[in-house]
Amino acid sequence: MISQERLQAQIDHMDTITTHAHGAKGINRVAFTTTDWEGRHYLLSLMEEAGLEIRTDAFGNVIGHRRGLREDLPAVMCGSHSDSVPEGGNYDGVCGILGAIEVARSMEEDHFRNERPLEIVLFMCEESSRFGCSTAGSKFMRGFLKQEDLYKYHDKWGNSMYEVLQSRGLRPDDIETCHYTKPLAAYLEMHIEQGKVLEQEQLQMGVVTGIAAPTRLKVRFHGSADHSGATPMAMRQDGLCAASEVILAVEQAAKNQTDPPVVGTVGVIDVDPNAMNVVPGETGIGIDIRSISQQAKDDVLRQVISQTHAIAARRHIPVTVEPLYNDAPVPLHPAMIRFLSECCEAEKASFKQMPSGAGHDAMNWASCTPTGMLFIPCRNGVSHAPEEYADIGDITRAVRVMERVLRTLSRADVDLTHC
């Protein structure tokens, strides 16, 4: 009953929900912006069409409930997100949530009698672009973020998360009511790989074995803004030169750590006053380090921090190093990995078991329920960019696997918890 045409039409519609203000390319649905809210509204309408009972929580997460024959049993949850990075693509998150809704719709059309209830969840603010904090929606649902965090995180315009929730008519003062405390039978999420492994190995699906959660820090060099023409090289405290050394140190430290691999990125930089004829003064960068090995990640982190301090000392520039967070890599449930692999085989999808380099909402659920993830290839491995693309055939195949997974897991006699 899974409809490729319907999925394609829904993806096409989501593709129109963006803004190209200020010449922005690709998809712009940064969390809680007007376009993000428009996308949420559309997905909410699809959930209703799929016969789901909708509720929203204080953070704005949307939960579509499909009643089970046994409402007393732990539910099976399946979800993803629809916010984007600035100038991102239309597949990251979108495939997963549209797929989950399509499965519910197929069950509804098929009058499928699920014993366990099903929770289809659209998570808010999965991307860290706005607040420097990823998977915020699922973190609030799991109680990993608290009321005080609403004041801690700010966007680049200086708005706190609290203020942003308020401006959307959400309920920041009741944020702790987001906490999802009911037991779950399982959690499933389908997502584009955001890498090139499946494409290069010509595989149709990936069954994720573990998630490489990010470690992040902010580094700020308090350089001295001086005249670029009249300040001799020896008298400078150039914040951007110091930052450049750190940027290359992050790259080198990550490159050196090959087994298990680590990726290290400086994706954001701000320079003050950022003028052609002024030596850069205050210069800030954001560092993102990831690995499925906590130890490898910590090794790289230690090198980066110690080199940052050495660079600052040598250049006589005061520096502030602020750890944002250091999330532990998340292994996924062995029984779930086996079960998802069997479902891929049953649907005749070629696949491999593989780690996820990117973080996902799934990582927050792995500590409370058997959690699994399915990957599909994306063209050239490109994600978080306008060129992001996934094939509709790959998407539809994955949704068929999802349906098989969810139909089976919704049976009262199937319980992965004890596997």
Add this chain to the structure above:
Amino acid sequence: MISQERLQAQIDHMDTITTHAHGAKGINRVAFTTTDWEGRHYLLSLMEEAGLEIRTDAFGNVIGHRRGLREDLPAVMCGSHSDSVPEGGNYDGVCGILGAIEVARSMEEDHFRNERPLEIVLFMCEESSRFGCSTAGSKFMRGFLKQEDLYKYHDKWGNSMYEVLQSRGLRPDDIETCHYTKPLAAYLEMHIEQGKVLEQEQLQMGVVTGIAAPTRLKVRFHGSADHSGATPMAMRQDGLCAASEVILAVEQAAKNQTDPPVVGTVGVIDVDPNAMNVVPGETGIGIDIRSISQQAKDDVLRQVISQTHAIAARRHIPVTVEPLYNDAPVPLHPAMIRFLSECCEAEKASFKQMPSGAGHDAMNWASCTPTGMLFIPCRNGVSHAPEEYADIGDITRAVRVMERVLRTLSRADVDLTHC
């Protein structure tokens, strides 16, 4: 008749003409903005109080004319600017134009009978912060910039110089009428040093021997914006990493060139999309190289360009290198240097002859008339920053030297041209 109190009050008033919108610090009078225009209006009123006949040209330059007994003789010109870099200081430019007006006012109060006419000029858009083009006002007056340049230069909001002039009610279509074609007897400009030499040597004044005009280029790496978690280090085309190598190459090449010295700066950088979890794609930087030796500057420029291409090739990132301009260093007039030195001695000011590391409007006049510059110390050598500061005693002393210079040069029998 030079009044320290009056100069102090005028400096204090200019200090209030700024904006602190968006948390901006220091002085914000970027060319043709509201605050720049407010400052221009105030200086225009001071010129009127000093008895000057005001005219403005198509670019907005303000010329205050003090009639001479012999209007047929070439005039003596004295001027500076009042626009600032973003988050700059209140002394860069301001001391020179206030000093010039104060000399005119003192002559007026003293009923001084100058034989040659005097032209006190407030130049527009001296700073390159807005359009990446420095001393634009004097360049139009000298005919070095043309009508077509109004379409070539754009600010970061995408406005062309043409549009900006129009929005200020100026006359971009008549821009060629700015060209100042009358012969001049001399050009004088007083300015803060914007370096630490005078302060460290405890001198009150500098007589400038030559001006190290800037060479500038834009470099743009066309990197690939990919997911920071899922893109292995070996598969990246990170625009910011490439730019960081160039930033350090500019610094190193300038440091290596010590005699004659060169300064090299990357003051501006923009990264797309500039998000924590995206490998930087398009990354642009602006490079500024200066020396009083054209050859030394060219040597550094050649190294920087060749290293930029090597870095881009090694990283497999397409790169665009766009030269903005390569101005020749400007030696100042030997007779003027001698004469200014004599005037410093006569006013009992300790001084030294020294090069200027920064560009000034003066450099545009040196090819048509004997041109001289006077420097005063500024605290810690800091300029183009909120901490910029010059002592009122130093300023007043310099204005007294200026008055002596201008009274003498305005005599019909003094002609440095033939010295």
